Amino acid sequence: MPVSTAAADQAVCSPLPVLGRDVTVPLVTGGEVTYAALDYAASAPALQRVWDDVAAYAPYYGSVHRGAGYLSQLSTDLFENARRTVAEFLDCRDGDQVVFTRSTTDSLNLLAAALPGDCEVFVFETEHHASLLPWRDARVTYLDAPNSPRQAVETLERALAGRDPHGPALVCVTAASNVTGELWPVRELAAAAHAHGARIVLDAAQLAPHHPVSVRDLDVDWVAFSGHKLYAPFGSGVLAGRADWLREAEPYLAGGGASRTVTRRADGGVDVEWHGSAARHEAGSPNVIGAYAIASACKALTEAGFDALLAREERLIRTVREGLADVPEVRFLSLFGDDAPRVGVLSFVVEGWNSSHFAAALSAEYGIGVRDGLFCAHPLVRRLLGGDPQAQGECGAPEAAPGEKSLNAIRVSFGAGTPDEHVERFVRAVRELVRDGARWTYRTEDGRCVPDTSART
Numbered sequence: 001m002p003v004s005t006a007a008a009d010q011a012v013c014s015p016l017p018v019l020g021r022d023v024t025v026p027l028v029t030g031g032e033v034t035y036a037a038l039d040y041a042a043s044a045p046a047l048q049r050v051w052d053d054v055a056a057y058a059p060y061y062g063s064v065h066r067g068a069g070y071l072s073q074l075s076t077d078l079f080e081n082a083r084r085t086v087a088e089f090l091d092c093r094d095g096d097q098v099v100f101t102r103s104t105t106d107s108l109n110l111l112a113a114a115l116p117g118d119c120e121v122f123v124f125e126t127e128h129h130a131s132l133l134p135w136r137d138a139r140v141t142y143l144d145a146p147n148s149p150r151q152a153v154e155t156l157e158r159a160l161a162g163r164d165p166h167g168p169a170l171v172c173v174t175a176a177s178n179v180t181g182e183l184w185p186v187r188e189l190a191a192a193a194h195a196h197g198a199r200i201v202l203d204a205a206q207l208a209p210h211h212p213v214s215v216r217d218l219d220v221d222w223v224a225f226s227g228h229k230l231y232a233p234f235g236s237g238v239l240a241g242r243a244d245w246l247r248e249a250e251p252y253l254a255g256g257g258a259s260r261t262v263t264r265r266a267d268g269g270v271d272v273e274w275h276g277s278a279a280r281h282e283a284g285s286p287n288v289i290g291a292y293a294i295a296s297a298c299k300a301l302t303e304a305g306f307d308a309l310l311a312r313e314e315r316l317i318r319t320v321r322e323g324l325a326d327v328p329e330v331r332f333l334s335l336f337g338d339d340a341p342r343v344g345v346l347s348f349v350v351e352g353w354n355s356s357h358f359a360a361a362l363s364a365e366y367g368i369g370v371r372d373g374l375f376c377a378h379p380l381v382r383r384l385l386g387g388d389p390q391a392q393g394e395c396g397a398p399e400a401a402p403g404e405k406s407l408n409a410i411r412v413s414f415g416a417g418t419p420d421e422h423v424e425r426f427v428r429a430v431r432e433l434v435r436d437g438a439r440w441t442y443r444t445e446d447g448r449c450v451p452d453t454s455a456r457t
Contacts, residue, residue, distance in 0.1 A: 119170060309416050
């Protein structure tokens with residue numbers, strides 16, 4: 001949970017060094033400015049520590065698990081040590097498996113492929129599409145968005161009460177919303193799931209970069225997260241947790257690495273004995289650099305200390321909210337209320353502005369990168385904006401032209417590498433745009449709002 005204001009003032013640390021911190025970008029109004037990357041919820045920049053570790057290893061890159069040579073043996077040790085580092089970072093239980101994947105989306109699709117037959121899945125409509133959509137072969141119950149953490153638990157308990165307690169069931173829930181940043185009551189939801197004979201998987205994509213995640217303490221069955229949100233953007237992710245469903249399922253991909261032995265039968269067919277370890281779902285040559293990068297990021301965050309990181313992030317959140325508190329045109333989106341604990345993710349709308357237009361102006365005129373649209377969480381954003389959560393809509397920018405109303409939002413997000421100046425510049429820019437309007441003319445191109453370079457206001 002977030003630390004108190006007093007503790008925050010005592011424990012604030014400096015931002016962790018990240019790649020791109022000195023990158024400058026051109027402004028449409030003339031000149032250049034240091035880029036303010038405030039879209040961490042989509043992809044966080046690589047920590048300098050991660051980049052340095054990967055660069056030091058790169059000359060020694062070799063095949064994993066299959067080679068007798070020195071580089072292959074070194075790479076194998078590094079890959080398996082990365083697995084152990086991630087297990088420690090997540091405080092996994094004895095017997096839990098850590099499977100390296102491509103992303104949170106890949107992790108949850110892997111788990112979906114490993115569900116027992118006739119499994120029921122319970123998922124809130126508030127989820128990111130990565131955890132809302134993979135369960136196509138299961139019986140899925142979609143739960144309405146709750147208005148409070150307590151209502152979330154009560155909603156889940158009511159849904160689970162009507163199921164056969166002897167059949168397999170899985171609850172999928174986010175730990176921190178990629179739209180509002182709000183923290184969900186994970187322990188209570190896990191307790192409710194287990195009380196009704198269900199298991200629970202935690203989408204920790206937005207939590208792991210900001211808070212410590214303990215599989216043991218939260219009492220969840222699986223955790224999924226992505227390296228590219230954990231300051232290790234090298235195309236790798238993690239699914240960690242109970243081994244039984246994974247061990248009993250068909251391999252996620254069939255191929256080398258997943259197979260222990262392959263033999264021809266007398267009738268000309270092939271018999272395969274699959275691995276029972278994490279390798280069962282890691283067929284093909286693994287992303288060794290991606291796994292190593294995740295492990296490096298886990299070590300860097302642990303060594304920096306989550307207490308200090310949390311304290312600093314709490315201060316940045318206060319900077320945004322207090323800095324815009326007297327701007328009535330700005331409305332922040334929330335399920336649980338403005339005072340709900342959250343990570344450094346805030347979505348909002350600005351009265352009188354198309355969201356794509358506002359985001360484009362922040363980029364073109366101030367060098368600030370944010371996200372606009374539906375954030376791959378269409379039902380949630382539409383509900384928060386007062387629209388129909390079942391309405392269709394593209395994942396990304398609206399089609400409305402500058403000045404036209406659209407059912408989309410703007411998201412600002414930050415983390416361990418964000419300088420204070422970037423957040424302060426964002427607050428000033430929002431206030432100026434609301435007060436004075438854009439200084440440039442914008443047009444719609446391929447569904448996005450972009451500066452019109454042929455004329456200025």
